Amino acid sequence: MKPKQKPNADYIKNSLNPLDFYNHELPNARIKRDGWNDGGLCPFHVDKAIGSFRINITTGAFKCFACGESGSDIIAFTMALHGLHFMDALAHLADDWGLI
Numbered sequence: 001m002k003p004k005q006k007p008n009a010d011y012i013k014n015s016l017n018p019l020d021f022y023n024h025e026l027p028n029a030r031i032k033r034d035g036w037n038d039g040g041l042c043p044f045h046v047d048k049a050i051g052s053f054r055i056n057i058t059t060g061a062f063k064c065f066a067c068g069e070s071g072s073d074i075i076a077f078t079m080a081l082h083g084l085h086f087m088d089a090l091a092h093l094a095d096d097w098g099l100i
């Protein structure tokens with residue numbers, strides 16, 4: 001039996017542009033430039049007004065100034081959004097984006 005290939009964090013981060021990722025995950029985001037942008041409605045709390053959720057399309061970091069959810073990259077975003085552990089988040093991203 002062949003060992004199952006484990007998703008690799010560096011490979012996923014290098015293959016998946018935060019801009020493409022957030023355009024897909026956050027259709028309400030208003031991305032205008034490199035770095036920090038308006039992420040639209042926060043997916044981590046019941047958000048009724050745009051303005052408190054920010055995403056960084058250069059690094060993949062995200063932060064909500066209303067509920068306090070934050071993370072440093074798209075893997076952290078996936079973990080928080082789906083309640084996954086690190087390796088499961090990698091597998092989820094690899095699956096979603098066909099990276100393995």
Ligand SMILES: [Zn+2]
Binds near residue numbers: 042045047053066068
């Ligand atoms: Zn929030």
